[in-house]
Amino acid sequence: MKESFGSRLFNSANILLLALIGIVTVFPLYYVFVVSFTQPHEYLQKSGFVLFPQSWTLASYEYLLNTSAFKNAMLVSIFLATVGTGLSLFFTAAMAFGVSRKRLRGRKIIMMMVLLSILFNPGIIPNYLVVRDLGLINSIWSLIIPVLISGWNIILMKSFFDSIPVELEEAAMIDGSNDMGTFFRIVIPLSAPALAAFGLFYAVGYWNTFFNAVLFINDYTKVPLQIVLRNMLIDSEMSTGGAAAAEMISDKQIPSQTLKMAAVVIATFPILIVYPFLQKHFAKGVMLGSVKG
């Protein structure tokens, strides 16, 4: 059947519209990316109108990566994204596996407890007081331990573990495995794709840690990248910037704008790296939520 003229017109208009939406989405990122690699003199000469730079330079990146405050913050964020993700994933999977086994006494009460904690959040101050009373203020662990397990992920992962056939487990039991062995040698390898999806969501969460650092970290040597970014990009714009941020962008050799853009690119880079892997899994990760356990 030949496509009608109206249908072809519809297709063209649709492609055009979606291409436009794609461009509008990408443009801010593209502009930031391009300016961050632009020669300082070219940027000043064109007063920021750089869409296709004549030559590329790493000057802004070299400068940032030689700034101790920035380097420090990157190390903190890398620590959070690796160690934090590992711990979160382990404890989430362990708890979800436990409550997915029908032998566990009190599993209904535990699941009720998890659900209730999702529905009702006591608010910033009571949470803050608990972290303070535990002596975690100004410790990097304050950015990991209070967010170690997400209630949603427990519910999703439990429904995933529910679907693992009991026969596999029984076979392992007969071969002399205990629950610990079954968990590590059978359940974890079987759930690799699901763990990848949850791990990547946790990792993005840790990499983007911002507000808890505002609450719990006052020591500038322990802040994660997002705090340094805030001070560079937002506070300096509103001219109330912290001293460290002002120092960081006071260098006259490189325009502060290109430095800011380089900082954005560095902070976005890890996400762009994991994105292709993430993409395969996240639709499934999201859809897990709509599957009733």
Place this chain on the structure above:
Amino acid sequence: MNVRTSVLQSSATAVKKSKSRTLLSDVRRDKYLYMLVIPGVLFFIIFKYIPMWGIIIAFQEYSPYLGVLKSEWVGLDHFIRFFSNPDFTLLFRNTMMISLLNLLFFFPLPIILSLLLNELNNQGFKRVIQSIVYLPHFLSWVIIVGISFLLLSESSGIINKMMMSVGLPKYDFLTNTDTFWGLLVLQNIWKESGWGTIIILAAITAVDPQLYEAAKIDGAGRWGQMWNVTLPAIRSVIIVLLILRLGHIMDVGFEQVFLMNNGAVAKYADVFETYVYRNGIQSGQFSYSTAVGLFKSLVGLILVVMANRFAKRIGEDGVY
């Protein structure tokens, strides 16, 4: 039922142990299972349930030296103070306006975007566009607000430079109260519209292809199929999303508003949580701020429970 359980249970019934004895032996038998669960349970108790208990300082004049139990009880004083404060009306207005503007302008976009994506025949192009529009969801609010500032700044932003080059006057987007809420909604649209399509596209894939064939035979064009087949098919998903959105009407993006707030727009940017942060963490009024936070959480809880019940009543799944 696994092997060990059945063996143990048959012996248990034979001896007729008391209930507590069975519990103890169950725990002993499944000790590794309990070891896996205990850290998680402790986490929920310490970081989710102790804070719930901490709420009682909203009814006290909390003093860090006296602690939660010995601080002086003041009943509902903090709540009365908050409700009679003109700040309350302001916070309520800002929260509602930001939420409602998001509902009006942001909410329909993932649906429209999904419908457009679904009409693409070229799968390669579809995947490219999807990859692009999903991406901003993973960027932090710091980055998104930061990029907005780089683009929109009055002195150095490229948008203002473009406007000037075509003879338009400069416009200070960032400190202008007229456009502040609009800017929040735009950021939200840029960040989350693409991500929102995942669930709707999944619903669209479930539509029976025969329905399209039938519609074609009845003479429906592309618009007709979209309007009469696709849209009715995903109606229930849209309704559930809408109801749940209404349940979360007290939740405006806290980090976003916190980061976008500046002296010039404060009267339009202050919401319950930024107010709690300022009065609690920064000024140390723990009890008063806990009361404000509790008010917000309670209203939120009631709205979510009602929304979920309503979703179930109209024959949908709800979220729990």
